[in-house]
Amino acid sequence: MTPSTGARITRWARRMVQASCLALFVWLFLAAAFKLSGLSDAALGSFFYSDPLIALGTWASSRAVGGLLLFACATIVATLALGRVFCGWICPLGTIHAAASVWRRAKPMVLARTESWSKRQRVKYYLLAAFMGMALFGGHWFGLFDPLSLLYRTLTASLGPGVQHAIKAGTTAVFQADPHVGPVRLAAVTEPIYRFSRDRVFGEGQQSYEGGFFILALFAAIVLLNLFRKRFWCRYICPLGALLGLLAKRPLLQRICAKDRCTNCALCRLDCQGGAIPDRATQWMPSECFMCMNCGAACDAQAIRFAFASPFKPQPGPKLDLGKRAMLTAGAAGVAGMIGMRLPPLARGDLFHPALIRPPGALAEPAFLARCIQCGLCMKVCPTNGLQPTLFEAGLEGLWTPRLAPKIGECEYECNRCGQACPTHAIEPLPLEKKKEVRIGLAAFDVSRCLPYAYGRECLVCEEHCPTPKKAIYFIEVDVPLRGGGTRRLKQPRVDTDLCIGCGACERKCVFVDVAAIRVTSANETRHPKNQPMLAGSQELLPPWNSPQDASGGASLSDPYANPY
Amino acid sequence: MPHHSRRDFLKYTATASAAAALGGGVPAFAQDAEPSMVIARWSGAPVPEEEVAAMAIKLTTEAIAALGGMARFVKKGDAVWVKPNIGWDKKPEFAANTNPDVVGTLVKLCYDAGAKKVKVGDLTCNSPKATYANSGIEAAARAAGAEVVLVDKDRFREVTLGGKRLEKWAVYPDIVESDLVINVPVVKHHVISKITACMKNYMGVIGGNRSAWHQDIPNCLCDITAYMKPKLSVLDAIRILTANGPTGGNLQDVKRTDTVAAGTDIVALDAFGAELLGHKSADLEFLVEADRRGLGKMEYRLLSPKELSVA
Secondary structure (H helix, E strand, O other): OOOOHHHHHHHHHHHHHHHHHHHHHHHHHHHHHHHHHOOOHHHHOHHHHOOHHHHHHHHHHHOOOOHHHHHHHHHHHHHHHHOOHHHHHHOHHHHHHHHHHHHOOOOHHHHHHHOOOOHHHHHHHHHHHHHHHHHHOOOOOHHHHOHHHHHHHHHHHHHHHHHHHHHHHHHHHHHHHOOEEOOEEOHHHHHHHHHHHHHHHHOOOOOOOOOHHHHHHHHHHHHHHHHOOOOHHHHHHOHHHHHHHHHOOOOOEEEEEOOOOOOOOOHHHHHOOOOOOOOOOOOOOOOOOOOOOHHHHHOOOOOEEEEEOOOOOOOOOOOOOOOHHHHHHHHHHHHHHHHHHOOOHHHHOOOOOOOOOOOOOEOOHHHHHHHOOOOOHHHHHOOOOOEEEOOOOOOHHHOOOEEEOOOOOOOOOOOOHHHHHOOOOOEOOOOHHHHOOOOOOEEEEOOOOOHHHHHOOOOOHHHHHOOOOOOOEEEEEEEEEOOOOOEEEEEEEEEOOOOOOOOOHHHHHOOOOOOOOEEEEOOOOOOOHHHOOOOOOOHHHOOHHHOOOOOOOOOOOOOOOOOOO | OHHHHHHHHHHHHHHHHHHHHHHOOOOHHHHHHOOOEEEEEEOOOOOOHHHHHHHHHHHHHHHHHHOOOHHHOOOOOOEEEEEEOOOOOOOHHHOOOOOHHHHHHHHHHHHHOOOOEEEEOOOOOOOHHHHHHHOOHHHHHHHOOOEEOOOOHHHOEEEEOOOOOOOEEEEOHHHHOOOEEEEEOEEEEEOOOEEEOHHHHHHHOEOOOHHHHHHHHHHHHHHHHHHHOOOEEEEEEEEEEOOOOOOOOOHHHEEEEEEEEEEOOHHHHHHHHHHHOOOOHHHOHHHHHHHHOOOOOOOHHHHOOEEEEEO
């Protein structure tokens, strides 16, 4: 006998769907660089909106959930009915793991043992419990482990820039050397490749991200784990897989194994992606099954089929048996970890890291951390590459959340893309005119480097690039003494604290490209009243939502979670 | 409107070329008809904002026609680079970038004169895609048939400028290798150079650490101008930015002067622009230096510019 044709067709259909979803995910990632092409922000973030872990976690940590995240209900309903089809058919990271699982090679007798259900697969449920424990206290660490967030962040910070760099470095070398092969300029061949990459795929300028290597290393590590077990990440770690597993304990769509046909030959287990088949092939763990349907295609006896059946009939096989005590312990461990991460002085709430310049519209820090899922979408859409993943500026709790690094790229005055794109509203989607009034920091001169102060030279590039309609940088003419006697009249720049929004255009364009002579720190940021050393100079400069006449929505000193916009 | 002036211009071109062919060399009347500078001022009824485009087209067309027509500068088959100021992500009404219709008209005139290819591009200060789009120049230049080129920071090549301050600097090869570069800036306020117009617009041709030029604007601008050997510059003074330049962003700093000037003397055009912003050319160090080096005349009236009233 041979496996049924129907099961094999289903397997191919599943592979096509997986490939399409992965392609769509990557395409949406690339399209984010070309917002001008008119794709809506909801479309750019569509995968995130379908993710129930993001919806549930955001709700747990911030007691609020963005409207579009309600689309995750569709995934929940699908999982209740069809089991973990999201893992088996849709999830782009799952598809990468499924593809990498071909590396898992061993003797069939070994595979029959290792690829069957293992109690260690319960680890992911305990991780989920720990993350949810954290979330209930405002920590949002599952963003680091959410598969969609993890993959998007990896694409943004390492894989995308890596491919871009390979194309760019190669073609630039050819362009600069400009070699000829006979009558043909080699650049005539390579330049169209470069221009396609620049104009249609990656955009202008090399994207580069601080600590991108670590983000890549995490990704590489979880892909390599497929050497030990098929879809190791999905089976043992993935918190979204765990959440969907809990929802898939009694699905309508079920694997039915005909006992009279099954020879317990273990061929189904060899091909099982999820470790969902215990030692006896007639048994099945629906919470672990990705509905990949490999088992049906592998079964020579044609004993396995998938059909709708009553969810109330108990499944043959062992229970998941997570245990209330173990789950509560995991949750408590999460809370303990959360408290541990909030012990450093910067988490106290009255000290502020100077380099933690959050994008305009970012909520006050605790509320921001409760929402940011570290997906990297804001960094991807930032046109200047200035939004960078943090390492420790925001503490361990805020690992890989966005911060502006002005020397890498300024916050463009006419741009509010990050807030529009943010899938969880950790960055408020402020209208452009309102965004322009948000202060994200304050510029300060380093007069030991600034040319007209320290070196007796004309400069004022910072003033030239200052984008506020009335420039926040002005100058004072000073007669600077020169070495050989005599003086030179120079324009020395100053910062107007009422007008400076901390965008960092000055720092970016400063003639010094090692350490700029004008630098922005987080001081004066709108979102933190406690980080505002400057008394505002004139009332009319106060943004309306912060003025005494209109206190509605204004941030108050007492409530660090209040929306400052 | 444009039809009328274009017919005139074609007629003129035909006559001039016929005369040149018959007479061999440049006939005397052509020299009279080919001034080195033209100032075209709007003298009709005040033009509302929504009709500035039509005025810009007319002023540009007439200014170039009075200068001797585009055929004076563009030979058949030439590759032309029209170099506007596309520095800032701002809409046209803020006068931070060159008027898009002035640019579009120049593109069209180049093609009419037989140019094979007209490219438009500038090294932007804000992100290029948004800046090209919001300046309106991308659309206007494309509509006129130009290839809009992204001036890529990674495609500059170092060349020998042989200047007084700058021995070598990175320039954009595609621009400097064109048969003709038409420099078409907008007139704006600038704290260090006092004004930014034609000469400062060449900063969009150079790469590297451009900020360093601020230490010696007069010599740097003269060095790049000498290297570029300007043949035709067109000054957009339809809207000028009088303060908070070169970025702008406040409509109160924008002044309508409804003027387009064109000419072969880049220094004279900048001197004229300086006057529009209320400066004497002798107060502008870079103009004094340019005049001293013989790059042009900062007393632009010595060139007896042809003044046109356009309505």
